[in-house]
Amino acid sequence: MRWCLGGSLILVVVFNSVSAFGQAMVEGRVELPKSHSAPVMAKRYEIVTSGGVLATKPPLAVVYLAGSFPKPTTRPTKQIAQKDLAFLPPLLPVEVGTRVEFPNLDDTYHSIFSYSPGKRFDLGRYRPDERPIPSEVFDTPGLVTLRCDIHEHMRGLVLVLNTPYFVLTDAEGRFRLSALPSGHYTLKAWIDSKTTRERPVELKSGATLHVDLP
């Protein structure tokens, strides 16, 4: 993962704060790879591999602002459930240091593990009613592939980012990042395990920047 040291201005960022003064916003559209499948009404996404490339299907992108930001003291715990022998959500972007829980919502055993260099862990076999819910803290930026030792087809991705500013696009690739600090940054779009697009941006306080990542 690369990121720029965009500027010297350090801002305190408050998540989910509604359009506070001095905060910038970026919106736009990421050109997603053409999906050959019909539009998914059920919105069920899955991780597919094609030619060694891991991506969601239908395609989604994670747009995030790369830069140097102060580390928050606490981060909310996220969840990736196993439901219907699949990871839900299949792709989860998290900030470094986030704890992710893996609740088993199926009525069978799962055994979640990862051999990815960024995060190796093995939760072992556990039942749906396993308490506490097995969880892991992802403290190295990078892409982590989740597998189930019992269900070999199951794949999940955790994109560990070194930034608090990230968002998943919708199925058309549209995104909106708000409550951003102003300054010079790089806007990046993770499209699949091999493809990340980026664009330098200059964020001005109170302004909404429109950026398309083709």
Add this chain to the structure above:
Amino acid sequence: MSSPAEANNSSIASFRTKLLVAMMFVVSGMIALGLYLAQRNVVASAHRDLQQRFQAELSSLHKIQELRHAALAERCGELVSKPRIHAALEDNALDLLYPSAKDELRDLMQGEEPSQEQAASSLHARFYRFLDGTGAILPPPNPKDIGELNTETETQLALKKLPEKEQIGYFPENANAADEIVDEVMAVPIFSTETGDVISALVVGFKPFEVVSDRADAELKSGIWVNGRLHLPSLPKRAQLVLGNEIAHAVTKSDRARNNFTVAVDGAPQLLFYERLNPDSLFPPAYQIYVYSLADSMAQLQRLRWQIGGVGVLLLLAGFVASEFVAARLSVPVEKLAVDSEENRAQRKRAEDALALTSEELKRSFQYSADASHQLKSPVTVLRAGLETLLAREGFKPAVYHELSALLHQTHRLTGVIDDLLLLSRMDAGHLQIKLEAVNLSLLIDEWLDDLGALPDSVDVKIEKKFPAELYVAGEKRYTSLIVQNLLENARKYNRPGGRIRVAARKETDEVVLTIGNSGRPIARAAEERIFERFQHDFSGTGVSGHGLGLNLARELARLHGGDLRLVRSDTDWTEFEARFRIAQTTLDRASQVA
């Protein structure tokens, strides 16, 4: 006579011997051929039986092997689809590969080595290794857990490239040590779940399944040939080495997946079968080897040969006896023939001697007759000349003239007799050659009848003629004329005054029949048989002159011409002779020409 008889006996004996030898030759030849064919048939069928038995065993083994390989492949395929192994390979965590596999493949390596009987169904592995993307061995961090191998064997497990499907290979371990073993190795490709490419392969080593017991005295021994070496522990090391070379030779010479040939191990013949264990494998070719001792079947075959030989000898003896018998039977008529011919020869010799004697006598008698005739002819001629001179002289009394004339007539008769005698003697000696021509018999008869009428002492006889104008017979004219003359003269001579002569001739198929009959006293019944003999005459007692040669001469001449002369009848006042002549062929030709 004794030496030819001995020669005969010896030649008969040699004939019999030759016959016997020839028959024995044929008989023994046929027996030899029959026995040879029978023996060949037996050998071929024994060989075929053996082969079929082997083929059956091989194919059953083949099925077992196939099942086992399928089971191994399925097991290994299951193992390599383990998510942790895939994760280790795909998520760039090779350091976790063997530790993960240790867990995942634990049951593959666990437990005691199964016994011989369970080996076929057991999937107990001796070792396993992973190959990297180039086909090289991924070095295990702790070989003890996954089956230790010496470096030589381990490097052999590497492939030039990763396989697309399971590969079977065979590798001897501790090749030169006493406890040499051969591992059956299966390489299973591992396909990436992300790219679908082969990213690795799991190589698992098993103890090969042995169908045949390896007792040293077993008739059938099995082993594996790989890398030019034979692994067949029940055979001594040296024999293994020799056989290994033989197999290497056979395998390089023919690319057949299975074959067999006969080899000698320590002088004992063995039937060796080989079959490729891992066709189309990336591993070095390995062959399952079966060595079947032919000693028993050879002994059996030898026994059979002896039996056949014994039967052959018996047959030969029987053939000898039969030949002897048949030869004896066959030579009996030949012997008889030889004896008969000997007798015949003696008889012939006697006959020939007699014939020579007779011929000599005949010749002499002919000579005598001829000489006598000539001796007689001269004085008769002188006599006749004298008489004619006297008759021409005048001044004798008429009675003297009459006497002279009678004497002259007698000289003419004498000449006639001499001529006839000469002719007869020539005929008797076989010296008379007849030149056949077409003679007009009718003309001849007419001429002689004219002469008859002109004779001075002609009696008053009436002549009846009944023959066609032209009747041609085959003969020499002067002799045919002589026959006709003789018969006509007789007819006139023995006639009575006022009698008659009847001359008739007719054609009868290929003969002309001339009958001349005359009235007058008949020939005495007792004399009828003798009238054709020489110097027989006056059978009618008429006192008519004749020298008794005429009828004999006529019959001889007629027969010489292929015809005959016989008395047909002689009864009250009628005597009739019949002469037969061969019809002249040219008559027909002539007739047709005239027509």
